Amino acid sequence: xxxxxxxVRNLTxxxxxxxxxxxxxxxxxxxxxxxxxxxxxxxxxxxxxALVGLVVPDTGSVxxxxxxxxxxxxxxxYVPQRSEVDWDYPIGVEEVxxxxxxxxLGLVRRPGVEDRRIAREALRQVGMERFADRQIGQLxxxxxxxxxxxxxxxxxxxxxxxxxxxxxxDAATEETIYALLRRLQQEGRTVVVATHDLSRAQTAFDRLxxxxxxxxxxxxxxxxxxxxxxxxTYGGRLTLLEAAHRSGGKAP
Amino acid sequence: MSLHEIFVVPMQYAxxxxxxxxxxxxxxxxxxxxxxxxxxxxxLLGDAISHAVLPGVALAYLLNLPFFLGAVLTxxxxxxxxxxxxxxxxxxxDSAMGILFTGAFALGFVLVSRIRSRAIDLFHILFGNxxxxxxxDLLLTAATGVLVLGVVALxxxxxxxxxxxxxxxxxxxxxxxxxxxxxxxLLSVTIVASLQAVGIVLVVAMLIxxxxxxxxxxxxxxxxxxxAVGVGVVSGLSGLYLSYHLNVASGPTMVLVATxxxxxxxxxxxxxxxxxxxxRRRQTARRVARxxxxxxxYLADRGGGTSVDLLARRLGLPxxxxxxxxxxxxxxxxxxxxxxxxxxxxxxxxxxxxxVRSHRLWERxxxxxxxxxWTEVHAEAERLEHLAPQELAAELxxxxxxxxxxxHGARIPRDEREPWEPVRRLAERQxxxxxxxxxVEDEDPEVLRRLSEKGVLPGVRLEVLEIRPEGVxxxxxxxxxxxxxxxxxxxxTAAD
Numbered sequence: 001x002x003x004x005x006x007x008v009r010n011l012t013x014x015x016x017x018x019x020x021x022x023x024x025x026x027x028x029x030x031x032x033x034x035x036x037x038x039x040x041x042x043x044x045x046x047x048x049x050a051l052v053g054l055v056v057p058d059t060g061s062v063x064x065x066x067x068x069x070x071x072x073x074x075x076x077x078y079v080p081q082r083s084e085v086d087w088d089y090p091i092g093v094e095e096v097x098x099x100x101x102x103x104x105l106g107l108v109r110r111p112g113v114e115d116r117r118i119a120r121e122a123l124r125q126v127g128m129e130r131f132a133d134r135q136i137g138q139l140x141x142x143x144x145x146x147x148x149x150x151x152x153x154x155x156x157x158x159x160x161x162x163x164x165x166x167x168x169x170d171a172a173t174e175e176t177i178y179a180l181l182r183r184l185q186q187e188g189r190t191v192v193v194a195t196h197d198l199s200r201a202q203t204a205f206d207r208l209x210x211x212x213x214x215x216x217x218x219x220x221x222x223x224x225x226x227x228x229x230x231x232x233t234y235g236g237r238l239t240l241l242e243a244a245h246r247s248g249g250k251a252p
Numbered sequence: 253m254s255l256h257e258i259f260v261v262p263m264q265y266a267x268x269x270x271x272x273x274x275x276x277x278x279x280x281x282x283x284x285x286x287x288x289x290x291x292x293x294x295x296l297l298g299d300a301i302s303h304a305v306l307p308g309v310a311l312a313y314l315l316n317l318p319f320f321l322g323a324v325l326t327x328x329x330x331x332x333x334x335x336x337x338x339x340x341x342x343x344x345x346d347s348a349m350g351i352l353f354t355g356a357f358a359l360g361f362v363l364v365s366r367i368r369s370r371a372i373d374l375f376h377i378l379f380g381n382x383x384x385x386x387x388x389d390l391l392l393t394a395a396t397g398v399l400v401l402g403v404v405a406l407x408x409x410x411x412x413x414x415x416x417x418x419x420x421x422x423x424x425x426x427x428x429x430x431x432x433x434x435x436x437x438l439l440s441v442t443i444v445a446s447l448q449a450v451g452i453v454l455v456v457a458m459l460i461x462x463x464x465x466x467x468x469x470x471x472x473x474x475x476x477x478x479x480a481v482g483v484g485v486v487s488g489l490s491g492l493y494l495s496y497h498l499n500v501a502s503g504p505t506m507v508l509v510a511t512x513x514x515x516x517x518x519x520x521x522x523x524x525x526x527x528x529x530x531x532r533r534r535q536t537a538r539r540v541a542r543x544x545x546x547x548x549x550y551l552a553d554r555g556g557g558t559s560v561d562l563l564a565r566r567l568g569l570p571x572x573x574x575x576x577x578x579x580x581x582x583x584x585x586x587x588x589x590x591x592x593x594x595x596x597x598x599x600x601x602x603x604x605x606x607x608v609r610s611h612r613l614w615e616r617x618x619x620x621x622x623x624x625x626w627t628e629v630h631a632e633a634e635r636l637e638h639l640a641p642q643e644l645a646a647e648l649x650x651x652x653x654x655x656x657x658x659x660h661g662a663r664i665p666r667d668e669r670e671p672w673e674p675v676r677r678l679a680e681r682q683x684x685x686x687x688x689x690x691x692v693e694d695e696d697p698e699v700l701r702r703l704s705e706k707g708v709l710p711g712v713r714l715e716v717l718e719i720r721p722e723g724v725x726x727x728x729x730x731x732x733x734x735x736x737x738x739x740x741x742x743x744x745t746a747a748d
Contacts, residue, residue, distance in 0.1 A: 023565040045357035052423035070425065089291055089416045090471045103424045108406050108682050151420075 001233045003066040005030040005159055005190035011060035013046050020046040024060070024215045028192070028207070030158075033185040035205035035221075036194040039234050042212045044194040045081070051192075052078045064159060074103045077152030079162040082144070087137040093147050094132040097122055100154030115154075122153035126180060147182060149180060160184065160191045178204050198230075202227030262496045267383050271449075274385040275488030276457060277393045278449040281400050281442050283484030284554035287477050288404075288435060288540075291415045294606040296346065297331065297436075298459040300353035301441045302452045304330035305713060306360025306377065309447075313372055314363070320392060320444055330356050380451030380503035382492065389448045399652035400438050407431065412473055449488075450500035450703030457507040465514040468521045483513050493643075540638045542581050543607055545574070549587060549594050550604035554672050558593045598668075605668040606645070612638040613648040613696075614659060619659040620652060626659040627700040660700070661691035661710025674747035678716070678724055679740045685716045687745040699742050706733045708743060 004027040011024040020022070021043035028034055036044050049055045053060055053069040064072040077100065100122065101115040123129045126146040133140060139147065147163050152160050166174050179193050185206070195201055196232040201208060208224045210233040216231075217224040262268045273667065289295050305323035330352050337348040364372055369384040376384070414421040414431050423426045439459075442631065445456040464480035481530025481649045491506025498505075519527050548566045552558050560578070564571040578594045581587050586600035596604060619623040649655075657663055663673055673690070673716045681687055692703055708714065715727040724740040726733055734741070
């Protein structure tokens with residue numbers, strides 16, 4: 001696999017004539033931990049969804065390691081927002097992780113012994129093997145995120161896309177998830193995380209992507225975290241943001 | 253009536269044999285689908301499609317087509333129409349369903365009333381007539397069963413992934429749109445195949461109740477489906493027999509059996525059963541009351557009195573309730589009722605000490621590690637001593653470095669053989685004495701707050717200046733304070 005892990009050219013996506021993201025272009029080199037930051041409604045989820053073909057773009061193209069989305073489904077794992085999953089579903093933790101194997105099985109074929117071994121191993125890597133037989137809803141928010149990361153590992157994905165993984169997760173668990181993401185990056189994976197926590201994003205990521213319908217900036221945090229770029233991303237809420245920037249505290 | 257008469261005699265009629273097969277098939281097929289409808293929250297889509305088959309039946313009759321074809325077509329068309337309304341307007345799914353299925357149902361009625369023929373028996377379409385099942389109907393139902401089970405077996409993992417996490421499913425390239433329409437088609441076909449047995453109105457129950465019943469009892473899809481099939485088949489079978497022997501309509505009887513099974517699962521289910529839940533709560537309440545009695549009997553013993561009245565005051569209960577509680581506890585060999593008092597037995601004392609120990613360790617833990625103010629910890633520890641497992645006390649003890657006293661100065665007892673520390677209340681001391689505050693009683697946070705404002709804390713030395721009915725005047729360090737009687741009563745000093 002050569003070339004950029006993700007290459008997006010002139011991507012525009014609309015919902016009912018309302019453009020959600022406009023003319024977005026960027027390249028993400030492999031092996032980076034990338035934070036995708038922007039206000040509510042900036043199109044963070046839309047961009048992530050476009051990267052796995054969940055929404056159809058009006059214009060533009062997405063290439064993963066130089067190939068089209070449909071050719072690279074095995075390589076890309078998508079972790080949805082918590083609210084998109086039914087946590088009361090009658091399903092166990094191990095079965096959820098096993099779902100990561102489905103991209104390798106195709107239709108009809110059932111997971112086998114080897115798939116189960118891989119799923120177990122993935123659970124072990126995120127430190128959740130003791131919970132293999134629990135119903136998914138019995139876990140805490142942070143544990144559920146770890147199970148979904150295990151599913152991405154079981155998929156043997158090289159690119160991980162996480163949509164707001166820290167919503168409804170306490171600070172300590174947030175740190176364990178960051179540590180886990182860092183480990184996945186160090187093993188060579190490319191990880192893109194949509195988040196609205198600016199202050200943490202400043203230190204946690206190798207690259208930051210600031211999005212507000214258009215791509216405002218993409219680069220190392222120290223280069224993009226300037227008052228001027230933040231203003232263009234967050235617009236009118238500048239004063240609060242400046243204060244947040246100066247104090248290094250949390251933005252609203 | 254013998255078993256033979258109940259089960260075998262009805263089956264000498266060919267129509268009963270066919271009805272039996274139909275009931276089993278319909279119960280089973282609907283149950284399999286019901287599991288997916290439940291997790292997909294499509295319960296009402298079943299309702300919508302079932303009503304929408306009526307115009308199809310009428311149209312098929314007018315055009316001289318097989319009624320099956322017409323019914324499936326209008327059923328599917330309505331289902332697709334619902335999706336279309338939802339997608340192309342601001343109307344949400346529930347309203348879209350309501351509009352389209354009532355519209356289709358009304359159209360069906362209009363057509364049927366125009367036909368005015370004996371060929372279409374509206375009552376049977378609405379409520380089914382399992383006793384009138386023909387061989388052709390049976391064949392149709394069996395073919396539907398093969399189709400439904402085949403599709404579910406082949407695409408089981410895709411169906412589960414799609415219903416659990418639709419976004420990840422499409423990201424993984426699962427053909428979710430195809431699954432969506434396949435499930436809709438299976439639903440329409442199943443409803444039409446069930447018409448003869450249970451009818452339009454009641455098929456909805458067979459498409460919801462078995463899955464919901466199983467969902468209450470197990471938490472894996474792989475176990476839910478067979479259990480739901482069991483519920484569906486049992487409802488079909490016993491509904492049929494009951495209706496035969498009671499001479500009532502069979503379709504509704506099947507639905508009633510399914511409903512009863514659901515209610516039983518809800519009341520008695522081991523996981524979430526309402527009755528078990530109530531029983532568990534009652535048990536816990538009893539245990540907490542018993543433990544409180546043991547603890548108070550132990551603590552009251554220090555003051556030398558364990559009369560029912562005294563314990564009633566300490567527990568905040570009427571004496572009659574304490575007496576009843578004590579009698580129950582006596583049956584377990586933990587206390588004895590003697591001379592108007594409640595005496596702990598050796599075993600009761602052991603338990604009481606363990607509780608007091610656990611309580612005081614928790615207080616220590618909450619103050620030292622939890623940062624909870626010492627005035628507030630008593631109530632929280634009161635809860636924890638009942639809830640937390642007893643073994644945890646040893647771990648707390650270890651983690652805290654084997655503390656001697658709780659935050660209020662009370663000794664943390666090691667075991668039941670440990671004697672009481674000799675103490676005297678502040679109010680019993682003499683003027684002019686210098687005394688060490690050993691412990692402050694911790695029940696009332698307000699008292700604790702006021703004492704700590706005055707600097708009267710465990711470990712502090714006081715000089716008693718004057719004992720008066722309106723309070724005790726003391727010197728704390730270089731200040732003079734007056735402690736009101738309720739404050740003075742809470743202060744225990746070291747007996748010298």
